[in-house]
Amino acid sequence: MSEIPDDLKYTSTHEWARDEGDGIVAVGITDHAQELLGDLVYVELPETGTDLGAGAECAVVESVKAAADVYSPLDGEVVEVNESLADSPEAINEAPYEAWIFKLKMADPAQLDNLMDAAAYAEAVEAEEH
Amino acid sequence: MLIFEHSRPGRRAQAQAPADQAPLEGIPEAFRRRKRPRLPEVSELQAVRHYTRLSQKNFSIDTQFYPLGSCTMKYNPRACNSLAMLPGLVDRHPLAPESHSQGFLSAMYDLQEILKSVTGMAAVSLAPMAGAQGEFAGVAMIRAYHDARGDHERREILVPDAAHGTNPASAVMCGYQAREIPTLPSGDVDLEALEAALGPQTAGIMLTNPSTLGVFERHIDTIARMVHEAGGLLYYDGANLNAILGRVRPGDMGFDVIHVNLHKTFSTPHGGGGPGAGPVGVSERLAPYLPVPLVDYDGHDYRLLTERERPDTIGRLSAFGGNAGILLRAYIYARMLGAEGMKRVADFSTLNANYLMKRMVEAGFTAAYPERRATHEFIITLKPEAKALGVSAMDFAKRLLDYDMHAPTTYFPLLVPECFLIEPTETEAKEALDAFVEAMVKIREEAEQAPEKVKGAPWNLPVRRLDDVRAARQLDLKWQGENR
């Protein structure tokens, strides 16, 4: 069973979002997602300054056997990207909830409430496996 | 050891190049190369020995059973190669005048006619250089057809989820969106889902029949009717034509456009990944859009038709006329088979696949579609073995290499877990099929008794399993020299 921290918000497409305060959220992919993908070999990062709508494709994570799009969980503007992932994509495998991919300045912080909490996400993962 | 490591400064294969370096008269210094590229400096013997030794590290049809599903790894007759390399054919310049081209052009014209006949289409172009280019050309013609009618709302190409990855990729290259259609547990396309997906935005559908699941799409005439009624066109991916060659013609199934993989069905060599050839055939209404060049015959002379004579063409796909040498090999093969031989291809590839499937099932393996007739290929799922023994389809595949057989296609189609897609082809003898079953049974025994033997395989090849993750993370794509 993969790890699903209680203090984060989740999407059905396996992103997590962490409220960093000041209207900023950090976004990454869940432990479950990295397990499915296997050893990551590349992360294609979004560009800072990009405006994203919730559900927009904005990054790609690649393993040797698969590539998956990362979708923005919320409306907002990319304010920072995790450049260190370019050289060490394995950081996502090692610590998926520390290795954030990008940070978003939320257009509407209330949208955070639309995302799943840990229990709901756990249920979604459970359902997907059956 | 790399060829570069055999290299010594000043060593040369003396007989291979002109004896002297002629001056580059008229080329100003600024245009000239200053530093020589670091190519190998080896003798003729060193090069010959090095590459002969490398060849011996390959599995191939000529050396091993190669039941790679969806790839049709059948025997490539030697005559096809030696005759395509005859002086006069092999040294003909692509822009040679018609006076020096009648032999080649007549063969190409005949090949067009043969392909029209076996596909049931109205016209054929030999221009596409591979299956994927044939797909591109086919979808581009569908688009040209709709565009010419002012029908610009059609943005979607429907693709069953079992399709080859090239299908959606080709649709996108033509500016379309690919929309997936699910497959039923029986292996047939989900007609309800198809009905729901069809509409004024539908440009067409891309189908492989038999499908990649190794079964014939039984409702093909219904699908054809539904798609046509919605104003869309039907594209036939010829990847599996071997299964029905001479038995069923895609034109009769209602398809508007088709590509044929000559490197599969017409036995041209795979060459370690190409060259292929992917001629396209079309129904009457798409004929004006065929890619150029085409070969025409006026009863006296053969000649090439280009953009000038074919103003509505989607255009050309290569600098000249496609992979001519491969087309020649396919022509020679087709003439050696004749009409009767074409039908035998379907008959015996189907016989071999059904026999092998039955033997595998009798040996306790699980067919993915046990209720269905196999076509020229079939799928087994090793999910039960994976669950009970902890060995994956990949492990079985690698261990088969130790038994001196190439592995079937693994993990494709994506719909079936832990799958093997097995295509024995018509040119394999019964004993090769029996030996495959025996090897699979032995590997399963090993997996029960000494699983590490299977999980660690292969053991008898030039290398053991390779670290793909390292290959992708620490990209080493060229030799950097000894001291770097």
Next chain:
Amino acid sequence: MPFIPHTEEEIREMLETIGVSSIDDLFDEIPESLRANTLEGVGPALSEMEITRLMQEKARQDSGGICFIGAGAYDHHVPAAVWQIATRGEFYTAYTPYQAEASQGTLQLLYEYQTMMAELMAMEVSNASLYDGASALAEAVLMAVRANRKSKSKRVLVPRSLHPAYRGTVHTIVRNQGIELVELPFDDTTGQTDLDALETHAGSDFAALVIPQPNFFGVLEPVDQLTDWAHRNGLLAIAVVNPLAMAVLQPPGEWGEKGVDIACGDGQPLGAPLSSGGPYFGFMTCRKQHVRQMPGRIIGRTVDLDGKPGFALTLQAREQHIRRSKATSNICTNQGLMVTAATIHMALLGADGLARVAGACHANLNALVGKLTALDEEIAPRFSGPVFHERVLRLPMEVPQVLRTLAAHNILGGHHLGGDYPELENCLLVCATETRTPDDLEKYAQNLQRVLATRRQGACATMARIDL
């Protein structure tokens, strides 16, 4: 039965195992209405002896011409060892190296090829080949549009001095993706891309500039200026070059201040016979930063479970079988067999051998041009720019007529340019490779002399009539 091993008894046994009574029964899931009847147009089977005779006859029909045509395909000597090894069954009948452990021969060869090609182009990385030069350029254009993140346009500058069939192919392949090709004129005197015309585009948004070397006329382009102009204006520079020429000409990785971003072309001069236009192979090399945008197979060196070096396909997640509709390209094959030949070809010749071949071609062209222009003062080079192994000549008469007469005497005298360039109606593109002998050149000159003489006689006769 040709190529089918089954005996009657085996067929019986196999049908019995399956549990059907005939092969026809195996097709019972196919609706009856779809079963084909006879295949008209295929004809009866030929034995190997019969097809041999037929093909020999066809080959004979096309034989005998001495070739002075270039225009993108060149008649070079290919060492005997090249195709003897390339057609070994282990190379010839292997598939794409998906099972790496069973394909180390092909994989190592491709890694060596990538190294050689990167060296020849002075570029950082190479793929394992594409279909041909023209389609490789189309892929390079698509790649540049993806890779140039600064450019918002999908417009690409393409010189008119680029091979017309390359321009046509690129147009076919990219137009459905909304990419616009904008043509650059050539200088009527030099035959090079017109730098003044290029300058008018400064400041507009383009994704890339295509730079041929040599261009279709054999003329050498001012590649340093073109490359620097592209970079100064935020464009990627795409080189499309003759790889043999790169043995003696400045390679694309060294053009201008930074070198080009993508270099591609047709590998035919490296071991592929003319063979009516294919199979050849397209090559593509690029800067390392763009490697993930590059289409086609790429081989990487890695290690096995025991730490022993080995080779495998890598960066596959870009490809269609994983990315499907989001792949960099729909391409799944390369031209593996042609690359096998090219690798052996380059290993045999080495840098020194390739340079000698290039030098010999060029010397032969100069000798040919010297002979032909000496025949008549109205036969002259059309362009003043420097050339490599190919040149445009202006003739004082109709080119198609001249070519037909020469062909009747087994001289394939070159390529007429009027079809693609109306302003070059009386112009002929001639080429001489290292395989042309002094005797061949002499034959060409003598036959052209005869054509000229006939024309002069004809002209005299016309004048005589007027005099009367």
